[in-house]
Amino acid sequence: MIENVNALYAAFKAKDARFDGRFFVGISSTGIYCRPVCRAKQPKAENCTFYRTAAEAEQAGYRPCLLCRPELAPGASVTDATADLICRAARMLEENCGNGLSLEEIAGRLGCSSRHLRRVFTAEYNVSPVQYLQTCRLLLAKNLLTDTDLPILEVAMAAGFQSLRRFNDLFRKRYRLSPTALRKHAAEGKKRNDNMILALGYRPPYRWEEMLAFLAERAIAGIETVKNGEYARTVHLAGADGKRVRGWVKIGHKPEKNALSVAISESLLPVLPQVLARVRHLFDLHCSPDAVYDILQGMNDIRPGLCRPGIRVPGCFDAFETAVRAVLGQQITVKAAGTLAARIVERYGSPVQAGFKGLTHIFPLPEDLLALGGDIAKHFGALGVTSARANTIYMLAHAFAQGKIDFGLCADPKKEMRKLMMIRGIGGWTAQYIAMRTMGWPDAFLETDSGVKKALPGRTAKELRVMAQAWRPWRSYATMNLWNTLQEERDVL
Template structure:
């Protein structure tokens, strides 16, 4: 735990400070149970607790998850973020199931390091081995799916990475002290969503839909995120209303529809999965968390940014503001190229033409009543196509073709963020604005800052900050490592945010 001392953790525990939820976990020696810092249980004595940076680490050290505060439902832990680029990627791959059917040696080879070094790196920074992390992740995700989804136990066992239902039942009972069905009887039924016929409202859960609930750290302004995505929704691919964001997806070779609805009673999202792609629930869950920036420790970020008196009034004006992410790196790279030097509305029109011409149509029974018609084309499907026919200039079409060709290369989209940006920077037509915007939304870099963006420069001038890129970049040094959030606050000050120009 690089930024939190044990004493600070105990103070946060005594006050049940929600700002620390997901940042550490408290293990109680006398009970063998670990909890979130917001747990309503009686605060244990200082000498009886140990603090861990992640739920997986606590489980690897022999502690069982609390049944009251549900550690598996806590916002994502930032324990490994920023510690080591290779480790961060390893943690992400393990959480996506790299060890469910593969070995540590295969994971290490994928990362370009030895398995011995991977184990050392993992143990040093997380306190657990990759196998321990993977096993704990299976248990945590299994209980989350039991309580927060409407999947059957057999489906959950398969999705969570257990080889059989028997192994699933045995592992859950050993870890939690109860059979899996006990959690659904005790918790799930009281929160089951209503299931209207899909044609009554296609954006509400239907009988055969999979429904998942994802929590966010408060404060969370879901309406602002919906407004942002509504202005940029690609016709045919996305649909955004007052209370939902919906889009076509294509995962594991199968089509699907994902509908995200901000929760009304607590910070977070209700996620509705429809169609064959719903079996990729873990991948979808991770993508939705990035898309809506659910794991951001916003109080900590805003406390830091508010030290600049120029930003403080803006932060107070927009509580709960997040940095919108993206669904897919390739899709966002195409969006960024299309958005160069034109308005948001114009870029949206071009993207709609591209999806309509080159996207793959979805089954009628999947998209009925939604206005969604196609999924976004894959890189290999778009490579070699005459993309200029959608209304691009020759130079812009050439740039897009070069970007598509790179993403069509095996493994390119999985490169670490810095390497991917370096590769894109070598392409003619990909300049600083595109790279910064790709880093900010496409890669989720919390410190990305497109200083040449005209909207940011205009907003900076309004609050009294420098109005030229060089001086603003120098001023923004005080906002590190959260310059992406500073950029979002600056954009929010523009009265015409939904139709503003994002350009270099």
């Protein structure tokens, strides 16, 4: 893609949002680099150099544009890298830029050596993983300096810098501007507020209402709320020192900016990169909707309106919570499963003061449920959960606590699904649903799902599976399109 300079300049000139985050433009006449959607005066083609990542542009000596703000660009999707390994490595670096995770540890999670990761990453992005990590930290700090009133020391620590001096030195070297000067520039003509609100960009279109409807229908009382076009939830995460922190996040939509607004409690500063990474995953912000629609638009030949551009696959914020919710939802209605989950939260969740109506608890940790021991069926039975599902949840908690199954974005979904199905009570539907939501697997297809069958009536599960072959590798998005048509029919009725 980067070699096709004429096509990239045309996309830059057209301000084509489909390419936002997929390349950056270094402008030699100004010394800055921009997103392809930047609204500044169009530079001449001979002054433009194109880079695959912000890190590569910074290594070439360019500093980020203060108008289009490269730190707000959506991240790489799986269609943007020649190898899925590299894409997942980039996401891991973004998520862990604040907790000091070493390259060896990241490579270990990806199932390769640090030497191999360094070689393929540099070959793809023209920067080393360490250089990419530095840019992740600097751009996160720039985002915090621009959009919050946090003290500069707290900004440096939240972005993963071990000392204020190191932060100041690298910031001045890369951006030719001190953190204080940047904040002063950003504050000009801008109304400040007491909340910590950041923005996360996406590639349009984004069907926000469909995403909210899905989350609202499955929201667990006490943990999540969907009100006034916003999603809010409680959060508990472990920091780099192992200490758990609690807080809340609230996400809204800013369609005029192709971004989501993310309000975060200050208690979550020690785990800020993790929080932002989980929000990106939950709302599928890495998606390239044009690439998905190119493959799935054939669904409209079956029935007009079956596939719409901009559909996202909801991820998850807490993998254990989502997995338990999936088990509870087996062979019962979505509403009934939500009722059972709310009872478990009320009985075994930890109370928390979130400051929002409806947010009262933290979801139980795997260790909390393991503490119930062999009596879990008795305890859960009093809440209306069958003994079979209670025992499945107990074994699932064991898998989480012992790390036997990888539920992260670096997982091999097919391998981990096989492990999941070794747990009594977890079959193909549940394993695929968990992989789709927790591991970000884009190619799940639930041919035995009642909603899928209802959306495509008159076909057997085998016929549906054969039909869905044409929708690979985006069958998860096809599933969401099918479910959404059912929601639309209910709304009409």
